[in-house]
Amino acid sequence: MYESRRRFGEILATESPVDCDVVIAVPDSGVVAALGYAAKAGVPFQQGLIRSHYVGRTFIEPSQKIRDFGVKLKLSPVRAVLEGKRVVVVDDSIVRGTTSSKIVRLLKEAGAKEVHMRIASPPIIGSCYYGVDTPSTEELISNRMSVEEIRNFIGSDSLAFLPFDSLKKLLGSESPNFCYACFSGNYPVEPTELKVKKVGDFVDDGLNGNLESIGGGWVQANRNQIEVGS
Secondary structure, three states, X not given: OHHHHHHHHXXXXXXXXXXOOEEEEOOOOOHHHHHHHHHHHOOOEOOOEEEOOXXXXXXXXXXXXXXXHHHHHHEXXXXXXXXXXXXXXXXXXXXXXXXXXXHHHHHHHOOOOEEEEEEOOOOOOOOOOOOOOOOOHHHOHHHHOOHHHHHHHHOOXXXXXXXXXXXXXXXXXXXXXXXXXXXXXXXXXXXXXXXXXXXXXXXXXXXOOOHHHHHHHHHHHHHXXXXXXX
């Protein structure tokens, strides 16, 4: 996996290059691809985002407000790395797109001159029904928008995904052994119900309200989870 992710970053640097001053990663899943991108592009890799290890996965939280609040708790930008710089930020995927929009905003608020998103996977257009906890198809931003529309939604200066054909080419003779349903929409075993997965709502309602109101929603949601669990 390490070598594959590094190669994904190299492919992005080769097929979707951009003039930049620094390459950073969305920790921790984007780190290895970012290292590959930086090495191939000949640009320094630095730690522009610091991740708190006490916050879990934000994309599976039930409410958009809770996910937004989680992003603010989870990631801290490093102004010394970002200020006045043209930044390439590498992540492993874009699911709903709302987390990516918060990351772009964090980087620009920290002084980044430009923010260029590079995603080390093809666009996710289909939900996984084989054990991976992904949202419903309607919530997947790549299922509803073009790459340019997504770029505009998240607010980055440019956006590029790992090309699907390049992924399969890299896998070579092993390519037929993998499932690509989330990238292609073609399921090896067709789900009996295509709308069984529904996690939260897509509405980006975290842009309004103060931190206390968002935090209050987080506390109430977790209180509800405890009551249900008990």
